[in-house]
Amino acid sequence: MRIIVVCGAGASSTFIAHRIRQAATARGMTVEARATSESRLVDSLDGADVLLVGAHLGDRIGLVREHAHAASVPVVILPESAAAAPDGATALDLALEFAGAGS
Structure with a gap:
């Protein structure tokens, strides 16, 4: 699964993506979580x-x-x-819930 996290400049999304990867690893899952900035969103999707x-x-x-x-x-x-949580479990759960569900 490939998860993209976007914020305005990309700084806070970097921390969230890192915590998502940690949560996935703790569950034995292979997840690619990457941060991007709003200005680079189109290329990251x-x-x-x-x-x-x-x-x-x-x-x-x-x-x-x-x-x-x-x-x-x-x-x-x-x-x-979820963004402020010390772990990425909630963000990972949201990503898993909506992946493939359409926008």
């Missing part, structure tokens, strides 16, 4: 199974959804609680 979007991008979610829809990648708004 190729081959993705799901896109997790930081809630702070809410004012630009329409454009993010358009890009994801064009790439046939489902979009999940990542709640602040």
Whole structure:
């Protein structure tokens, strides 16, 4: 499974992607979780199974959804609680739930 995490500049998404990888490893799963910035989103969607979007991008979610829809990648708004969690379990669970579900 390939998970893309996007935030405005890519810094917080890097931490979230790292925690998702750790949670997946703890479950014995093989997951590729990568962070990207909003400016590099289109290039990052190729081959993705799901896109997790930081809630702070809410004012630009329409454009993010358009890009994801064009790439046939489902979009999940990542709640602040999941983004701030010390582990990536909730974010991983959301990604697993929505992967393949369509956007």
